[in-house]
Amino acid sequence: MGRHAQNQRDFGALAWREWYAEHARLRNSAARLTGATPAEISILKNTSEGLSFVAEGLRWYAGDNVITTDMEFPSNFTPWIHLQRRGVECRIVKSRNGSFTPADIEALIDRHTRLVAISSVSFHNGFVADLDAIGELCAAKKVLLCVDAIQSLGALRMDVKRSKISFMAADGHKWMLGPEGAAIFYCAEEAREQLEVLEVGWMNFDFGGEWIGKRPELRSDGRRFEAGSLNTNGIYGLRASINLLLEVGIEQIEREVIRLAEYLARRLEGIGWPLSTGWPQRSGIVSVTPPRVDQERLRCLLNETKETSASAGSTLMQLHRLLEKSRVICSPREGMLRFAPHFYNDETEIDLAVDVLKSI
Numbered sequence: 001m002g003r004h005a006q007n008q009r010d011f012g013a014l015a016w017r018e019w020y021a022e023h024a025r026l027r028n029s030a031a032r033l034t035g036a037t038p039a040e041i042s043i044l045k046n047t048s049e050g051l052s053f054v055a056e057g058l059r060w061y062a063g064d065n066v067i068t069t070d071m072e073f074p075s076n077f078t079p080w081i082h083l084q085r086r087g088v089e090c091r092i093v094k095s096r097n098g099s100f101t102p103a104d105i106e107a108l109i110d111r112h113t114r115l116v117a118i119s120s121v122s123f124h125n126g127f128v129a130d131l132d133a134i135g136e137l138c139a140a141k142k143v144l145l146c147v148d149a150i151q152s153l154g155a156l157r158m159d160v161k162r163s164k165i166s167f168m169a170a171d172g173h174k175w176m177l178g179p180e181g182a183a184i185f186y187c188a189e190e191a192r193e194q195l196e197v198l199e200v201g202w203m204n205f206d207f208g209g210e211w212i213g214k215r216p217e218l219r220s221d222g223r224r225f226e227a228g229s230l231n232t233n234g235i236y237g238l239r240a241s242i243n244l245l246l247e248v249g250i251e252q253i254e255r256e257v258i259r260l261a262e263y264l265a266r267r268l269e270g271i272g273w274p275l276s277t278g279w280p281q282r283s284g285i286v287s288v289t290p291p292r293v294d295q296e297r298l299r300c301l302l303n304e305t306k307e308t309s310a311s312a313g314s315t316l317m318q319l320h321r322l323l324e325k326s327r328v329i330c331s332p333r334e335g336m337l338r339f340a341p342h343f344y345n346d347e348t349e350i351d352l353a354v355d356v357l358k359s360i
Contacts, residue, residue, distance in 0.1 A: 001179065001237040008233075019232045026239040027222070030184045033176075033242055033250065034168065035159035039221035040192075042185040043230055047150045048075045050169025050185035051117070053225060054146050055079035057195035058114065065089040067108050067116045069100055073123040076148040080117055088114075098125045098277045102133040109137075115144040115166075120158070121151035124333040125276040126261075126285025128152070135164030144191060150174050153184070154242075155257045155284045155342065157250055166191040172234070175284070175342065177241040182234030185225060192224075201227035248343065256343040257284040263347060264339055267354045276336050287336040290319055298322065298360045322360070328353045 007015055027038040034041075044050050055066075056079070066080045070092050080090045091108045093100050105116055116138055118129050131147065138145040144166040149158060154175030160168055168186040172178030187195060197204065197218060204224045205216035218224050245253060262281045269275060273288040298318055299306065302325070320332045330353070331338045341350060 001233050001240075004233050004236045019235075022232065022235055022239065023230060026235050026242070029239050029242040029246065032246055033153065033158065034184070034186055035161050036186050037189070040160075040186055040189055042187065042222040042225040043235060044169070044183045044185045044225065045181055045231065046183045047148060047169045047171045048079075050167070050183060051076055051079050051146065051148060053185065053195065053198055054115070054117075054167045054169075055083060057198055058144075059194070059196065060086055060088050060114065062087040063089075063112050064114045065091050065110070065112050067091045067093065067105060067113060069093040069095060069118055071095050071098070071100070071122045071124070071127065072117075072119055073148070075150075076117055076119055095127075098122075099127045100129075102130055102137050105134060106137055106141075109141050109143060113141065113143050115146055117146040117148070119148040119151060120153070121156070121283045121285065123151050123285075124336060124338060125287045126151075126281075126283040126338075127277055128156075128282040131163040131165065135162075138166075139164045144194075151285065152283065154245055154250075154253075156254050160186055160188070172238040172241065176238065176245065177342070178238035179234045181231045182238040184238075185222070187222060187225070195225075197224055199225075199227035203228050203230075253343045257341065258282065260284070260341040260343075260345055260347075260350065261286050264341060264350045264353070267350060268357070271354060271358045273357060284342065285338060285340050287333065287338045289336050290316060293319070293360050301325075301360065319357070319360075323353065323356055326352065326356045328356055 023043060026043060027041040030041045031038045060083065066083060066088060068077060068080050068090065084090060093104045093108060116134065120131060121128050135145055145164060146167040147165050149168050149170040151174065152158065153170040154177060166188050169183060171183040173180040204219050204227050206219055207214055207216045258281055261284050264286045265275055265281055268288050272291050276287040276289060293315060301322055302318060316332045316335065319337060323330055339353065
C-alpha cells in the first residue's frame with residue numbers, strides 16, 4: 001500500500017494498467033480463499049454494500065418473505081427489515097442460549113420464502129452457523145442463501161460451492177487483516193441474473209474503449225457490481241493480506257485460532273468469568289459476561305473517582321478501558337467482553353488479558 005500511494009503521489013495515474021492488473025489479482029486470491037471463481041468475485045467498499053445489493057437488487061413480489069435471525073449485526077438485519085416497505089415479510093429465527101439450528105430456519109420456510117440471510121459467525125458471542133446443512137436445506141427448498149462472512153473469512157475455512165451459498169459479503173478489515181474500504185462480494189454465477197444492478201457507471205459496462213454515443217452491454221461477470229473507480233490502495237493491501245493467509249494455509253490458521261480461543265476460554269472460566277456460549281469452541285470469538293467485580297479496586301486501577309466513574313459509563317465500559325490501558329484489545333458487545341485472538345497471537349498475550357481481569 002505504501003509503494004502504491006507513493007507512486008500515485010509522484011506519478012499520478014501513470015501506472016493505471018498495473019492497478020487494473022492488481023484488481024484481477026485480488027479477484028483470483030479471493031476466489032482461492034472462498035472456493036469461488038474469479039468471475040464470481042466483486043470488489044466493493046464494505047459488507048453492508050454487498051448485503052444491500054442483494055436486499056434491494058432481488059426482484060421481490062408481494063407476499064414474499066426473507067428469513068434472518070435475532071443474532072445479526074445491523075449490517076445483516078437492517079437491509080431485510082427495510083424490505084417491509086416493499087411488502088416483503090421479514091421472519092426472525094429466535095435463538096436459544098445464543099445459538100440456533102438448521103431446523104429452526106426450516107420451521108419458518110414456506111412456499112413464499114425467497115432468501116435466508118445469516119452470519120457465518122455471530123459477531124457478539126462467536127456462534128458458528130452450520131452453513132453446509134443450511135445450504136443443503138435452502139437448495140432443497142429452492143431458497144437463496146446469503147451469508148455475512150465478516151467474522152469468519154480469513155480465520156475459518158469457507159467453501160461457497162460446498163455450502164451452496166448464493167451471495168456472500170465480507171469486509172477486509174477484520175479476520176482477513178486488510179484495510180477498511182475494500183470488501184469481497186460473491187454472487188454465484190447461477191444467481192447473477194436474479195440481481196438487478198443498483199449502481200451503474202463507467203466501470204460496470206463494456207465500452208470497448210469507445211465512450212461517446214455507444215450503448216454498452218453490462219459486464220457479464222462480477223465486475224457488473226463495480227460501478228466506478230475502485231479503492232486501489234485498499235486493494236493492494238487486501239490482496240497482500242489474503243496472500244499471507246493463503247501462504248500460511250487457512251486450515252492451519254483455523255486450527256491455531258480455535259486452539260488459542262479454547263486456551264483463552266478455559267483460562268477465563270478458571271477465574272470465574274462465564275462464557276456466553278458452550279463448548280466446543282468453533283470460532284475465534286470468545287465472549288464472557290463480567291461477574292461481580294471490586295468496584296473500588298477497578299476505579300483505583302483506572303485512576304477514577306466514584307463521581308467520574310459514574311459519568312464514564314457502565315462497569316463493562318470500565319473493564320474495557322482497563323484492558324485498553326493494559327494494551328489488551330477487545331470489544332464490549334451486548335453486555336459481554338468479546339475477545340478475538342488470531343493466529344499471530346500467543347499464550348503470553350492471552351495470559352496478560354486474563355491477569356488484568358484477575359486483578360479486579
